Amino acid sequence: MKARYLVVLIAALALVAGACGGGSLDAAADCDGEIPSGSTVEVWMHEGSEFTELDAAMQSFNTTTGPGLGITVEVVSIPESGYTDAVKAAAAANDLPDIIEFDGPTMANFAWAGSILAMEECISDETKDNLLPSLIEQGTYADNLWGVGTFDSGLGLWAWRSALQEVGATIPTDPDDAWTAEEFEQVLRDLKAAGYEFPLDIKPWYGSQGEWFAYAFAPMLWSAGASLIDRGSYDSADGALNSDEAVEVLTLFQSWVNDGLIDMQAADDSNFLEKRSPISWVGHWMFSAYSEAAGDDLVLLPLPDFGDGTRTGMGSWAWAIANGAADADAAMAVIDFMVSDDVVLAITGANGAVPGTKSAIAKSPNHAPGGPLELYVTQLEGAPDIAQPRALTPAYPTMTQTFTATLDDIMQGKDVKTALDEAVATIDADIDANEGYPEPE
């Protein structure tokens, strides 16, 4: 009797295990230019800062463009903290929707794993040519385009102009005149001497929310001539993340923490809003809150130059055709709508991000020449020499998790060289465990 139960149990387990293995997948979306009428396109979105506007845009699709094409959009909202895990879990269960939103650098891993489909064949030349070059760069892996965004991100230093003037600092507004690391440190020390207890705000409390540390502080390594990984072969972090340049720049950063130039205890935005920290190292999303607090006194500066010229981050949440798409043409039509000027301007008007299309940038007063956010556009147009994409490799999820923990260790006082060597070992072990992440054919 008992043996029979055991056989049944093992058979059941084998069935489950077989289902987990999954079948072989087509890497590219199959676009034939025809949309079956009555198509429903399910879109998964994270509940981030621009969710309300994005959701409103999706709903307006259903009343404007949608009926003409015979497409209805259904939005599924997922909390930001668990979003990427939810997509991974759905991918493992072969249960993906038609369109997923993804955070820029996770693209290569999704593409490699077959969770999203290449859209090269689906996207029209007209749409593609109008996209910001930085978006195409961040969305390309293995010579194929996998995702496009409604907007791109901007990263720099927000400052209270009056505080900088108080200590007689120069005010660079163009990437070419960025402060050198020494100049930046001098400004911070002068501000501290002038009575600002913690001159620099870096949002340490974003830390556990995933991408912040890698997005904001990898540019520091790039600017020093280092990198998270060998950018040519993507097969090892050795000699890149633990290079002398990396050790030197992170040791400098560690000394700023030790000398009290940065408030590591900050738990909200009040340090900058109340001018206790007159310089804030942060992205575009703080624009409206900061301009409300500082008004005309607010100025946007490039990140400091750590030796090789200033570098900054780019890439943000973007759209991809997921492996579960019933009809790739229908999914592409929805994505097309999300990168149309009206939608782009409605969203970037609310969150301060850089519009994802050239035509929308021209219509956005904040981003036009002379506008308060012009620097973001200059930086992105200079990609990949100024704004630089985060590593376009399937190893990225491990790299960002490792770098975040390592940078936190360094800010807590761990020996920089030791910390970086350990990080290299972790990243290289992951690449080995995945047989070097061979590119899909």
Add this chain to the structure above:
Amino acid sequence: MTTATEEGRRNSRRGKRQESTTAKAESKVAWAFSSPALILLLAFTVAPFLLAFILSFTNQRLISPLPTRFVGLDNYIDTLSSANFWKGFFNNVWFVAVVVPVQTAFALWLAILVNRKIPGRVFFRTVFFLPVVTVMAAAAVIWSLLFNANGLINAIMETVTFGNFTVDWLNSTTWALPAMMLVGIWQGVGFQMVILLAALQDVPEVLYEAASIDGASRWQQFRNVTLPGIRNGLIFVVTVTMILAFRLFDQVYIMPRVPGGPLDSTRTMMLDLVETGFGAQAIGRGASIAIVFFVIVLSLTLVQRRFIREEGEVT
């Protein structure tokens, strides 16, 4: 499962006296009644565990185009030689060593308090139980604000110690884990209190009357009547608290700036499992951590049970 086997035993005993056909019929009824629970247990506990056991010998990834291969004991070797795993293990042991005795003693103290016939005791029982029904993730966010260097706890500490003791709790390698112990105890103690309260109410009143007639003091009554009376409840509480304490995850994931920080001083085995299995998508190695974790907790539970039982037999 226990109920089912007890039922079966009772049935077989009865079967010797009665006709065997009745026993068979009853046994069928027993299986029918227990089958929903058994099926659910099989599907959601036994099967995943066996799957994890199988996966732990492969290089299974969460999502990957690479074929899954059998890798022998590689995952176990990686796990047992990983510095992160052992950091997690020792943090877990330290957490359990403090939380289990403190939380049990505190729960017993609260249970005795709310067991007294004082006005408003239902109110106090509810208040002490409230943290149990809050979501740990939400509570952890609030507590991390309270533990901020400029937060409420330090404000109290400053007043109470006249400015002699304030510490940046969650950014200190010494104090981050104790802060999480406090949160764990705060959240778990109400549940233990309720179980001990039930045990206390099972102790017959006459024993206390007899003891006081014999001239036993309050302390002697507690030592010789209360404690032996609630022994089973206490054993249950200690065992469950230990298992729950080993599963420490929510606080260490949410409260520090990065999970397990600062400098890995709050890393636990569960965190290592989630970061390996989901973060790095290495399901095979994650499964090996789960199996090792299970073996550790199971053996500690068995040791504990044996230790307590033998002591019980002596008295």
